[in-house]
Amino acid sequence: MNPIDPRIHQALDGEIARGNLPADLRRAVERLDAAAELLAAAAPAAGLESRVMAGIRRPLPSRARRLVRWLSTPQTVMVRIRPAWSLALAAAVTLLALVPLGDRWGGPMLGEHEGIAQFVGRFPGARSVHVVGSFNDWRTGTIALEGPDHDGVWRGALVLPAGTYEYMFVVDGERWIPDHLAEREVADNFGRENSIVIVRAVRR
Amino acid sequence: MGVRGDPSDAEVVARVLGGDREVFGLVIRRYETGLVRFATRMLGSSDAAADAVAESFVRAYRHLASCRDPARLRTWLYRIVANRCKSHLARRPIADVPLDDAPPVADPADSHGALERAEQLALVERALAQLSPEKREAFVLKHVEGLSYQEMAAVTGERIPTLKMRVHRAREALLHVLEDHA
Incomplete structure (x- = not known):
């Protein structure tokens, strides 16, 4: 497709006066204006207030029911990759896969079907960061992350039975924030978006 | 306070977070029309748009903090x-990007001008539906919802030069379609 005269863009972006355009370019600008006006004018009335307020008043279903519904519903997983973080994450995962943590570092001895979930989040200015999830029945204030370091990064690790868990961070005891570095995120039909961590058994 | 004593958005948010759940209705009334229009243009279906906006409002309420x-x-x-x-x-x-009303059905009561306008709208909607979602989003936010490039960057998480490029490409595609049918 051929690009159009740049003066059309400049006029539409308010960088030059439309009155100064040659007649053919002014017609093009007016055509696009008219198209936008048509799209803006044809706004359907949806009347969503009562529907939304009913959804807000309805209590959330239990975590178990939501998990069952999620497992039985086709899901789309969207992953946005930040190369630097992804490389660091890949390195960490590789390290975890190659090094038997419990034996060499004197860390926790892992059971046959247990693995380590690592949680890392950057929350500059936060006073406290906890992680909550399906592994602790979403109880707040029980699993604190350590930090912050000089970059505002908080970290923590948990030994968990191998499996898939949903979780979120709770910052300063009140802000629930998904982990944007999570392996996956899942949204249910009730407006929440939880992060997913998959714990694999270190010993197989 | 906002115009005519209406509470500002910040005041409404503070009241909802303070436990006055019903005040959230004001947020819905204030922004529903624009959000449904935006979602309709993105999805090509007013029903799907209403569902998306309703779910979004519930999500916004739950994550308001x-x-x-x-x-x-x-x-x-x-x-x-x-x-x-x-x-x-x-x-x-x-x-699969459906259009609700393409092509428009002629109503004998319609004036010639109204019918022509409906046909033109159908043409623009079809052209919009042919754009990639990213270009469609950029064009609608800029020209239909009237957002600045700074606001668009906050909405999409993209850089302003990227958004400008998408808007330019969308304009070019739409203009070619409109000129072909002029």
Whole structure:
């Protein structure tokens, strides 16, 4: 497709006066204006207030029911990759896969079907960061992350039975924030978006 | 306070977070029309748009505490709806972008001008549906919703030069279609 005269863009972006355009370019600008006006004018009335307020008043279903519904519903997983973080994450995962943590570092001895979930989040200015999830029945204030370091990064690790868990961070005891570095995120039909961590058994 | 004593967005957010749940209705009344219009243009279906916006409002209510700048609540809501639309579009085949009203049905009571306007709208809607979701989003936010490039960046998480490029490409595509049918 051929690009159009740049003066059309400049006029539409308010960088030059439309009155100064040659007649053919002014017609093009007016055509696009008219198209936008048509799209803006044809706004359907949806009347969503009562529907939304009913959804807000309805209590959330239990975590178990939501998990069952999620497992039985086709899901789309969207992953946005930040190369630097992804490389660091890949390195960490590789390290975890190659090094038997419990034996060499004197860390926790892992059971046959247990693995380590690592949680890392950057929350500059936060006073406290906890992680909550399906592994602790979403109880707040029980699993604190350590930090912050000089970059505002908080970290923590948990030994968990191998499996898939949903979780979120709770910052300063009140802000629930998904982990944007999570392996996956899942949204249910009730407006929440939880992060997913998959714990694999270190010993197989 | 806002105009004629209406509470500002920041005040409404503070009251909802303080436990006055019903005040959230004011947020819905204030922004529903624009958000549904945006979602309709993104999804090509007013029913799907209404569902997406309703889900987005519930999500916004549940996560209201994470709205960093309540004074920019509008932009934050557009961001939630935009993400919901992207998830919706990702779940269905690329070619499946329905149009609610294409082509328009002639009503004997319509004036010639109204019919011509409806045909023109159908043409613009079809051209819009042919754009990639990213270009469609950029054009609608800029020219239909009237957002600045700074606001669009806050909504989409993209850089301003990227958004300008998308708007330019969308304008070019639409203009070619419109000129072909002129």
